[in-house]
Amino acid sequence: MKILVTGGAGFIGSQVVDAYLAAGHQVAVLDNLSTGKRENLNPAARFVEMDLNHPAVGDFLAQEKFQVVNHHAAQVSVPYSVAHPELDMQSNGLGMLNLLQASVRSGVERFIFISSGGAVYGEQEQIPTQETALPKPLSPYAAHKLLGESYLHFYGKQYGLKHVVLRYANVYGPRQSPHAEAGVVAIFCERLLAGQPCVIYRHQDMPAGMLRDYVYVGDIVRSNLAALDAGLGETVNIGTGRATSTAELYDMIAEAAGSHLKPSYGPPRSGDIRRSLLDCAKARQALGWQAQVDLAEGCRRTMEWYRQRLGK
Ligand SMILES: NC(=O)c1ccc[n+]([C@@H]2O[C@H](COP(=O)([O-])OP(=O)(O)OC[C@H]3O[C@@H](n4cnc5c(N)ncnc54)[C@H](O)[C@@H]3O)[C@@H](O)[C@H]2O)c1
The missing domain is CATH 3.40.50.720 (NAD(P)-binding Rossmann-like Domain)
Incomplete structure (x- = not known):
């Protein structure tokens, strides 16, 4: 085509x-x-x-x-x-x-x-x-x-x-810019490889941070x-239909980076949605598609890409 x-x-x-x-x-x-x-x-x-x-x-x-x-x-x-x-x-x-x-x-x-x-x-x-x-x-x-x-x-x-x-x-993975808005995976990868601390934004009643479908x-x-x-x-x-908090995401990326740095916490930024999770049943019928890569594996692959890119 x-x-x-x-x-x-x-x-x-x-x-x-x-x-x-x-x-x-x-x-x-x-x-x-x-x-x-x-x-x-x-x-x-x-x-x-x-x-x-x-x-x-x-x-x-x-x-x-x-x-x-x-x-x-x-x-x-x-x-x-x-x-x-x-x-x-x-x-x-x-x-x-x-x-x-x-x-x-x-x-x-x-x-x-x-x-x-x-x-x-x-x-x-x-x-x-x-x-x-x-x-x-x-x-x-x-x-x-x-x-x-x-x-x-x-x-x-x-x-x-x-x-x-x-x-x-x-969406996350190789080639994502850590300077973009939705790039929390890219941001955590780059900062942890550089030995810099990361911030988890959270509402008071959501101590592990926002919930997202990565x-x-x-x-x-x-x-x-x-x-x-x-x-x-x-x-x-x-999407995947699976919700992950920012703190859970941080732990996966820190593990992939081999980092023991602890995150710091900050208040939510304006417009931060608390929970975003997609029901993806329709994609199976309409496209014959479903997500295959689980988040821990995806974080490892992404980290590997940043390591090579940054020569770490
Ligand atoms: N990254 C995510 O998590 C996410 C989630 C939902 C939807 N999307 C959508 O996926 C698409 C791709 O996003 P991405 O994350 O790869 O971002 P990106 O910034 O890497 O890609 C956007 C591309 O569009 C080009 N572009 C922007 N404005 C243009 C214009 N007026 N004319 C011509 N080119 C223009 C940019 O140069 C860039 O190459 C976007 O439509 C975005 O809204 C992304």
Whole structure:
């Protein structure tokens, strides 16, 4: 298949590109390198450095006639979206709209949109949370992910654009930036290897910290392979369905690092959701997918990658 991966220089998108190429597909990457890195680019993929909002996006898709668009590109920082909602809207709202219009006009057969379960559900009573839960976005980032889903629904009904929505849980693994917001695994790995202490943010009534659904990037990549052939018209949670507190996560990473440093504790940051956990039963039916890598193993693999990268 001929596939465009937007955000293909980023942490997750670049590993989806690698897997699509390994499966024999022809792949192009569109990325503005705002957070993506050249070193992540697979040389076997054609690279176009371009912003989602650029008018030339339409011409590019019209020339290339991609069968599949896999849309990973996004402004990914939640605090940034709170501080600059209009700039988040540029990438995650208007940029997506530009890409959708180009996709419809150029005859794209399948649009895979990467949304965020952790963000769109917000704080829910029902844990683990199913796809049918009423979204409660707590940031412009979350609101714009939901807007993207809504546009996709409209473009599907109005123009017949076939699509799959993948709502990721908290993704971790090699290539994640410790400078990103959702990168607690990356942050702990880098700090522990450097012998620096880590902070666990917690609410008073949750002494072990927030609860999250951590899913390994290799599993995420497999869900993108599955979404090439299955799941049309579906919105699907992609996580593990297992909750882990920040303190449990810290212990696993410290063990993988061989570190005996004790963490310190701090108050929650504004907008920190207490509990986020996805019900992933639908992914099994809709995509034939389920997570395979358990968290301790994923932390070991991630730590190994940071060790090699930092020469530790
Ligand atoms: N990391 C997670 O835990 C997580 C969880 C849920 C959803 N997601 C989603 O997965 C996708 C990939 O996230 P990631 O963690 O790999 O982040 P990332 O920052 O590594 O990747 C995002 C990529 O998009 C590119 N980009 C950003 N704005 C762009 C624009 N306007 N035009 C062109 N390219 C642009 C960046 O340069 C970068 O390469 C995003 O859509 C994100 O919202 C990530």
